[in-house]
Amino acid sequence: MSVIDFGKMPDTSRVWIFAAQRPLDSGEVNLLEENMAAFLQDWTAHRRNLTAAWQLFCGQFIVVAVDENRTGASGCSIDTLVRNLRHLETSLDCLIVGTAASVFYRDATDEIRCVDRPAFKRLVTEGKVTAETTVFNTTVETIGDVRGGKWELPMRDSWHWAAFTPASA
Numbered sequence: 001m002s003v004i005d006f007g008k009m010p011d012t013s014r015v016w017i018f019a020a021q022r023p024l025d026s027g028e029v030n031l032l033e034e035n036m037a038a039f040l041q042d043w044t045a046h047r048r049n050l051t052a053a054w055q056l057f058c059g060q061f062i063v064v065a066v067d068e069n070r071t072g073a074s075g076c077s078i079d080t081l082v083r084n085l086r087h088l089e090t091s092l093d094c095l096i097v098g099t100a101a102s103v104f105y106r107d108a109t110d111e112i113r114c115v116d117r118p119a120f121k122r123l124v125t126e127g128k129v130t131a132e133t134t135v136f137n138t139t140v141e142t143i144g145d146v147r148g149g150k151w152e153l154p155m156r157d158s159w160h161w162a163a164f165t166p167a168s169a
Contacts, residue, residue: 003040006055011144013065021095023059045077104136131156
């Protein structure tokens, strides 16, 4: 496998963003770094090495990228990545893959919060989350989207706005 520096990946590289339910401490980050280095070194799709990179953002967002101009990730290779991270959840005692249905946002003190969708909807209804609240769009598809500010942005500019605000807002 070709593991390269995240900053050297082309903007067209496909990404998967996994969010830990809480910030990782330094020991957990070390374990994550060891795990990801070993995993990416051997990560393949149909026995072909993937050119990949990863980076931890904000102490809890694991962004994995593949340069699909070289070799595309397959369903099986993505499943392998997910299994690896599920195993890591156990070691860290922290949900990572298990947060896929959660919403991540910055609260009034700029802390990153993880809540389920009904709780987020209540926060919007109560006015504790507004159009200006920063949300994390973990569904972006490319490094270009991450670099271009499409994954951490005001709620009004994200899919969250249509999904969680009343039609009259």
